[in-house]
Amino acid sequence: MHEQSAPVGRLAGKAAIVTGAAGGIGRATVDAFHREGAMVVAMDLAAPLAAARFDASGVIKIACDLADRDAIRAATEEAVAKLGGLDILVAGGALKGGTGNFVDLGDADWDRYIDVNLTGTFLACRAAARAMVAGGKGGRIITIGSVNSFLSEPEAAAYVAAKGGVAMLTRAMAVDLAKYGILANMIAPGPVDVTGNNTGYSEPKLAGEVRDEVALGRPGLPDEVATAAVFLAEGGSSFITGSTITIDGGMSAMIFGGMRGS
Numbered sequence: 001m002h003e004q005s006a007p008v009g010r011l012a013g014k015a016a017i018v019t020g021a022a023g024g025i026g027r028a029t030v031d032a033f034h035r036e037g038a039m040v041v042a043m044d045l046a047a048p049l050a051a052a053r054f055d056a057s058g059v060i061k062i063a064c065d066l067a068d069r070d071a072i073r074a075a076t077e078e079a080v081a082k083l084g085g086l087d088i089l090v091a092g093g094a095l096k097g098g099t100g101n102f103v104d105l106g107d108a109d110w111d112r113y114i115d116v117n118l119t120g121t122f123l124a125c126r127a128a129a130r131a132m133v134a135g136g137k138g139g140r141i142i143t144i145g146s147v148n149s150f151l152s153e154p155e156a157a158a159y160v161a162a163k164g165g166v167a168m169l170t171r172a173m174a175v176d177l178a179k180y181g182i183l184a185n186m187i188a189p190g191p192v193d194v195t196g197n198n199t200g201y202s203e204p205k206l207a208g209e210v211r212d213e214v215a216l217g218r219p220g221l222p223d224e225v226a227t228a229a230v231f232l233a234e235g236g237s238s239f240i241t242g243s244t245i246t247i248d249g250g251m252s253a254m255i256f257g258g259m260r261g262s
């Protein structure tokens with residue numbers, strides 16, 4: 001009889017859902033989780049998900065629009081059924097970008113960013129929490145906020161407000177879900193180049209901004225975010241909940257400076 005070898009890795013045998021899985025940080029997270037032995041369901045909008053390539057062939061793709069309440073519930077149920085349970089959610093799906101000056105910010109833009117980035121994150125987290133409570137084995141919820149969860153920037157009010165909401169949502173979950181053994185933490189990235197070929201910040205103005213605003217003088221890479229998601233998902237981080245890991249190359253540690261003058 002063929003003897004099946006036990007899965008190895010820091011997340012061996014764990015069942016995970018990643019939203020925003022077709023994006024730069026999402027793909028890196030799916031791949032990192034898979035390398036560490038987790039079974040992963042990748043969720044994203046249908047078209048980007050169909051086009052997304054992952055390192056492992058065993059990644060299960062389930063399309064889901066975070067602005068659609070019924071779709072999130074159904075997709076989570078399908079994922080839990082396919083995985084045989086749920087241990088980890090990484091809630092990273094979001095719209096990015098600015099919405100213009102506050103005075104001109106329209107209702108439709110405001111609604112879109114709040115619906116996808118805040119309400120969508122809430123719905124994905126609640127669906128996952130319900131599955132984890134039903135499973136009775138605790139779990140890990142990792143939201144992807146931003147440095148914009150606590151620092152603003154020009155012409156991005158809807159994004160910034162939604163990301164600020166994600167920060168407090170994460171703390172609220174940490175408080176309410178502790179009694180079920182479910183830990184909730186947020187990752188707050190600064191500028192991360194998700195182009196896959198280090199060109200995301202090569203345009204001179206953006207490159208100059210990163211040089212001036214990031215202590216390390218460069219944007220981060222998706223793998224440098226995924227590594228923190230693995231840490232927050234694994235056994236060793238068992239006393240961390242309600243916390244934020246900021247991954248911004250020192251951006252939020254200073255008012256200005258960076259590599260300026262060096």
Ligand SMILES: NC(=O)c1ccc[n+]([C@@H]2O[C@H](COP(=O)([O-])OP(=O)(O)OC[C@H]3O[C@@H](n4cnc5c(N)ncnc54)[C@H](O)[C@@H]3O)[C@@H](O)[C@H]2O)c1
Binds near residue numbers: 020048093096194
């Ligand atoms: N890259 C950065 O500089 C940066 C900085 C701070 C925070 N973040 C956050 O990190 C997370 C991942 O961002 P990324 O840089 O990989 O961006 P990305 O645009 O590559 O990925 C975001 C993913 O979310 C998906 N998405 C958007 N709307 C959706 C919807 N309605 N339903 C389902 N999925 C939807 C997109 O299809 C995309 O695949 C986001 O939450 C983003 O706000 C990124």
